[in-house]
Amino acid sequence: MNNGCLAILPDRGVISVTGEDATPFLHGLVTQNIENLKPGEATYTALLTPQGKVLFDFLVLRHEGGYLLDCARAALSDLTRRLGFYKLRSKVEIADKSEELAVAALWDAPDEAAAPAGGHAFADPRAEGLGRRLIASEDKLRQAAEKQGWALAEPADYEAHRISQGVPEGFKDYESGEVFAHDACIDQLGGIDFHKGCYVGQEVVSRMHHRGTARKRFVAVRGRGLPEPGAAVTAGSTNLGKLTSVAGGRGLALVRIDRAGEALSRGEAIKAGEIPVELVRPDWAAFDFPVPAE
Known part of the structure; x- marks a missing residue:
């Protein structure tokens, strides 16, 4: 069993x-x-x-x-x-x-x-x-x-499971010192206490949180025949970000949420490399998520 x-x-x-x-x-x-x-x-x-x-x-x-x-x-x-x-x-x-x-x-x-x-x-x-x-x-x-x-x-089975849940990890989806805490969705994944005292980097984290200035986020993507991690995510001629993890037809990508929203509102298709993809909101995500125009 x-x-x-x-x-x-x-x-x-x-x-x-x-x-x-x-x-x-x-x-x-x-x-x-x-x-x-x-x-x-x-x-x-x-x-x-x-x-x-x-x-x-x-x-x-x-x-x-x-x-x-x-x-x-x-x-x-x-x-x-x-x-x-x-x-x-x-x-x-x-x-x-x-x-x-x-x-x-x-x-x-x-x-x-x-x-x-x-x-x-x-x-x-x-x-x-x-x-x-x-x-x-x-x-x-x-x-x-x-x-x-x-x-x-x-381990590859768990990697596919992690990607299916839309959860990014350091040293896989981003390198040390590459992204802000909000970019990595650490605030969304229960990794930040906005009421505690001082810690290294707190001023920047607090400012981004209260001003709502986080423009990049990790999102889940779906598509057939996804390219290798590192492929550009685009909408027309606009660069939105890059693919960071792939397992079968699912992946993770770090994208500019504002640009993705603008592209979708114009009815533009989003691609990873040359492959059309759908941006998918993970169950845990509470940030403003780009959606296609109705």
Whole structure:
């Protein structure tokens, strides 16, 4: 019996942050409220440049001994180094735990799927459709899959699932320092607390939020025979953005929402490369979304 799909994600890593100052240390750096997390709870967040651009986006899980950061493996060394740079006199220990802990995604499974022995399980805080995250040794994850009746899926299967949910990720859909937090939809995916105190890049984030000046957004796209990531998204002679992830007939694209809306109001077709595409609003998106003229 298939009770869900589990994919172990080799492109994700785990950083541990512990010590008596771990909570104020993280809370003062990232975009989300860390102080409110209880053991077993997780949030999505980001570490920004002073100019408000996203250096790293990651999930933070609080546990009895501190925090685990679920991040892109490509970001591991730089994120660990950046956290160490901000450590100063804080009483915290920062360690890469990726050799002993693996990250897995579980979807199409019961909401209360049990954690692996000696590990952690939590709902992915970005979007309900993504399912759950599990952190444990790879052996324990495989044992849990067998015990719970989860089908072992490939990382590419989860990638297709992520794209189907319209959720962008750093180091896949954008590079470090390339986009603003609003561009990356971190505000839409529960990654920003607009009421917390100061953190790196807060002034820019707050200004864009209150003035409504975010012009770029990630959107889902659908089309037959989508081109490779990097293809231009256009409407006539107008450049709207670029395709960033593709799985079958679905993809993600970073586009100028205002230009896309203007093009659709004129009845212009939108293309990725030479392929006609439809822009699709993800279930979680609350921003003004471009729609075709009636």
